[in-house]
Amino acid sequence: MLTGKKAIIFDMDGSLVDSMWIWTEVDIEFGKKYNLTYPDGFQKELEGKSYTETAQYFLDTFPSLTLSIDEIKQEWLDQTLELYTTKVPLKEGVLDFIKQMHEKGMLFGIATSNARALAIATLKALDVEQYFSFVCTACEVNAGKPAPDVYLKVAEQLHVQPEECLVFEDVPQGILAGKRAGMSVCAVDDEFSRVDQIEKKDLADYFIYDYTQVLNHTYEVCQDKINK
16 A cells, blocks of 8 residues: 555645534534525535535525625634634544655655545644644645545645555545546545545545554455555
């Protein structure tokens, strides 16, 4: 999995940290406040979208909303910042994995669809900010996932080639983004994307339930597409 790799790029929510549950609560509270009825497949529609793209989706889908994009984003930030900095843990085994790879000279980056303020605050709260050389949000590139832009931007800033990067992602749209960037992708198990597990394995190069599997080489090679 790590042969020939110089950099590891993490998606944040559901891949580096257990945080997807927060957004279910946010959607419920936001919907109650503004009397919104979410359509079927609502969460799937939001998958991979940047913070800004998600706010625009709300405005396009719910004409009754009279907020601006910036007002929606700020309201979500106000709802989530304390939760991210006090209630969100790292995924199992990821800290040991990062420390061991850091000792071997691996570079680290973050490619997230979340807001920069939340990403930075979360990394600081978990005391892992020092390991990450560059954080890029999908709002800072031309298009969110499944476009490859955010991953390519991180690779550029880390001064590595796409094929020298290993991506960890938890949802199909994110896995697609990494693959479209020309990177190897390891799908990460997460409760909120478990319904898509077959699709995740079909798209990714590898699959793990937790990061100890990377260290002890018990990860799954998806459909025997590549050699360990």
